[in-house]
Amino acid sequence: MKEKARLDRQTIALRVAREFQDGDVVNLGLGLPGLTSNFVPAGREVLFHAEPGVLGYGEITNFGEGDLELTNASGQTVREQPGMCYFDHAEAFVMIRGGHVDISVMGAFQVSEKGDLANYMVPERRVGVIGGAMDLAYGAKRVIVAMSHTTKDGKPRILKKCTYPLTALNSVDLLVTDLAVIEVTSKGLVLKEVAPGWTPEEVQSLTEPTLIISPDCQEMSLI
């Protein structure tokens, strides 16, 4: 049987960006999360925060066009915007740890049904990039994980218990994958949306813990 189409990275980013509300302070992790800044819903004023020490930066520039001394956390050059400000790295983490950042969007290797997060090290490598992930997972008011639902060989990455080294316990609030939108609640994982063409049963079959299917569960609207 031919594998059904899943959401691509851009579309996952688009869906994540719908979560950004007017006035939110949002920190974006490396990779896919960074793309979400391109999809902020029209009319919403969102302040992007980055760990080098900047708040309120603009869009990512084309390669070679920006100022090399103005970058996001990934080192990508970004545009200046009115009202932005600079600060040092310790201050950037005062903002994160102190609960002044509303949303953190991160990637993950694994997430557990309790919202435990594993995203800094593949065990075989024995060394990993912790970066600011532990601080963000603790400090951001809301942690959104954007990731592919399964590993490359089709195994679930949403598990009863993470098997990879943990970044943080009990920290993820929302999962946006290439198959579904799932909310982490005290009762368990609630399936809220499925990718177009997918059924809740199919999503469940690729998810280790039992999903609570929301009575309002619907196909993701991407328009």
Place this chain on the structure above:
Amino acid sequence: MPINKIVSSFDEAVADIEDGATILIGGWGIAVSGPSLLIEAVGRKGVKNLTMVCCVAGFGKEVWAALGAKFPEDQDLLVRNGQLKKAITSAPVSAIYQNTFERLLRAGKVEVETVSQGTLAERIRMAKAGLGGVYVPIGIGTVMEEGKETKIIDGQKYILELPIKADFALIKAHKADRRGNLVYRKTTRTYNAVMAGAAKVTIAEVDEIVELGELDPEVIVTPGIYVDRVVERPRNVKEEAVERTAEAKESYEKFMKRKGA
């Protein structure tokens, strides 16, 4: 005698760094913001068994040149020269390719202490602030908690983190005056401003040294008392043509792809 922290050469600026020193190195990840010429001078000095404290363990000259840095050297120089004993860092390896540090780590030639970024910044800052330790809520239930004292305060568990005591801080700023007052450009403030004053000796590499009074007191970021030496970069330097290794090319291509993704 007027205070004068200006030194005339990079070699002179690092002349008293000895074997076994612990060095804070400023700058952010893969963003042009580090003290490249001070690192080169430490490389020329050839001191060994260094412990470096930094955001990342380095990418190497070719990667920086590919990104367009005019002064493309980073701490990877000290790693590949075999001058390093240990790195204390939040990102010892690269998420997209194998850096020199990871190769030496696998060969058992260097040691690593991986620290969550906010905690790394705070451990540096607390040394500067004269604190004996700080209770942080980061890393509970993870490897960061192992072997450390914990405490429950108001029902919340915290880990006691201790200051990182360093001999030298090598930082990069935009402008300085002879008293060592510093301003930075845009996101290059990052670790540089945190590390200023956090070691026994702080050495600032700057784009420009200006006359006393030219820096607006309202916007000075690092007060001069945190800085011991300032040294100016050569001006009007053209981008160096650096031959790119296959590995650097691969990393650069992945970086480009990630940008455009």
